[in-house]
Structures are given as C-alpha cells and as structure tokens.
Amino acid sequence: MFDLFTWLADWSAYHLLGLEQGSRLAEAVHFFVEDTAKIFVLLVAIVFVMGLFRTLLSPEKVRGYIEGRSRGMAYLLAVTLGAVTPFCSCSSVPLFIGFLEAGIPLGVTMAFLITSPLVNEVAVVILASIMGWEMTAVYVAAGLGVGLIGGILIDRLHLERHVEDYVWKIRMGALAEIEADSSLGGRVRYAWGEVTDIVGRLWLYVVIGIAIGAALHGYVPEELFARYAGADNPFAVPVAVLLGLPLYSNATGIIPVAEALIAKGVPIGTVIAFMMSVVGLSVPEFIMLRKVLKPPMLVFFGVFLTVAFIVVGVLLNALFG
C-alpha cells in the first residue's frame, strides 16, 4: 500500500533530479520525498476521519466518563482516553482544574496529562506505517506505562498538598453545551476544518523532523552512531533523554528522526527514550502547569518523567537488544 510513496521517491531522486543511486544527496532526497508524501497523506486522512467522529471525544466527555469510577478503572480510562483525546497543550490548565473539580483523583488527572502528548492516534498510524506494528506496540505500551506509573506514584505520595490552594476552591459552571451541526455535510465541513487547523499547526514540526531525518540518513555515517550511541555505551540512553528535554516537537514530527536513527543502528530503547523526552516534556507546558502546581510538584513531575524515560530506554534495550 505504501509502495506508491517509495516509487514517487525513486522517481524524484533518480529520474527528476537525475541523482546517482547510492550517493549521499540521493539518499537524503529519497528519504525526504518518501516521508513527506507519506506523512502528509496519512496526516490529512487520519485527521479527516477523526474529525467526522468529533462528538465522540473531547476533554469534557472524558471528564464525564472518568467521573465517579473506581480508582483502577479511572486509571485505565485516563491513559487510554488520554492517548486518543486531542487537546491543545494550552488547555492543560483548565482541563486539570475541570478534572479535579469533578472529584477525579490527582493521580488519574496527571496520568491523563502525561499520556496525552506521548501517544496519539495520528502518531500511532504514522509510526506503524514507517516502522511496523511491533515497534509501534512497544512505543504505545511504554507511553501508557509511564502515564500509569506516574499517576499512581503521585497518588501514593499524596502530592495533593502541592497543588495550588486556589484550585481546590474553584467551582465549575455547568458544562457548556455547544450546538453542533451533526448532519453529514456539517461533519464533513467540520472535519475539513480540523484538517486545515491541525495540519496548519503541525506542518512545520513535521517538515523540520523530516529534514533532520533526511540529513541524518544521507550524511551522518553509521560508525558515528555505533561509536557513541551503540548498545554497549551505558550512557547513551541518559544522554539521549537529556538531549531531548530542551527540544520540543509534536509526536508526529519526531517520527522521521527516529526512523533515521533506527536505520543507522541506534538501539530501539535509546530511540524510544529520545522520542518520549522530546515529545513528553516541554518548557511551555511546564510554565503553564506552574499556574496550578507548586514548585515541589513541578520538580517531581520533571524528575519523574526524565527518570521514567531513561528506565524505558534501558529496559527496552535489555529486552530487544
């Protein structure tokens, strides 16, 4: 099904540009064309299809599903719904307040917030199309696991006292009912609006990710990675995570970089740890969460994620290496 993209890349690199097969530039161009075409076609298709079902999932709906559930069920719902519910990171704060106000435990709320950027349906399909279902399943399981453990830990440590006091006093208004045009035409219009909105927001991350991937693929020799990021270097995973912390990209944008790294022989655990560190922690989100979390909790959050990503990397390298 994806042969078309390979064919397009072959044609562009070797025929249109007349590059010599196997040359560095040809390799980079081939990677760039194939990934750009494939990722954007999939991105548009998935966002459009999800847009048609818009009424199924929103943070408000998720709040309703989780509210009043037993703790175990609440965690399960939080991480799985966190993975498929799209929300802009600028909504983290109202979402956080809305969840707590509904009596959803802090740990469950944090589990949702941790999982949401790490795993989403768009990234999952694109990851699978590029790197296969096995790697995708490992990535998803790791992402859900980190969210689950983070939430349970926050629960066990009773970090509620490190949430800003005003948060507990807020009373939420009745959930706003927004009229939606649910006819087929209305859904299609909405879905198409989602496509332009989301692609408009993501395209730059994706193009930068593909460009970095293409440059790595074409120009960086394999020996370099073997020497510094090989399976025998115990510092490779921690360094990869620390390198990823200040970087921020959407989950979709980091996939081409991961693809190039895997192709260069970097172990899967190291690559997944790096991906998670780039996607799961960002400075803007930290600044946003400071509005509701006191500094000790924020520090805990950052340290937990860093350690968790390193553990995920080391563990996966041991399992699959």
Next chain:
Amino acid sequence: MKSIKVLGSGCKTCVNTAKLIEDKAQALGIAVEIEKVTDMAAIVGYGVMSTPGVVVDGRVVHAGGMPKPDAVESWLKP
C-alpha cells in the same frame, strides 16, 4: 452592541481567535466589545475545559481550537 469574551490562557491560538473575531466584526461592520478572559476560575466557571472558548452575550458558543471563520460570522450576525 454584542459582548464577546474570549476565554484562554493567553496562548497563541487564543490571541489569534480574538483577532479573527475582531477582523470579522470589522469586515461586517458590526460593533462588538471583545474581552479576553485569562482568569482560570472564570474560564472554568463558564463550564469550559478546552481553550480557547468563546462566549457571545453570555452564551458559550465555542470551546477548543480555532473557531472556523463562518462560525464566527454566524455569531456576529444579528
């Protein structure tokens, strides 16, 4: 005059939303009063968890993401 409130933490999408409404109102020649609400207690007080949210004359008409231009037009028209 229509009173419009844009609910949001001050993120880029929220600022763009306010701008979009302002531009549309100007293009249609409709007088509006736009207020940006950034206080979180006030935002969730409207029952909104996804920002930006839009409140027109006290009624929440939108929550989450950039509103579509034709939706904005329909809120503004009398």
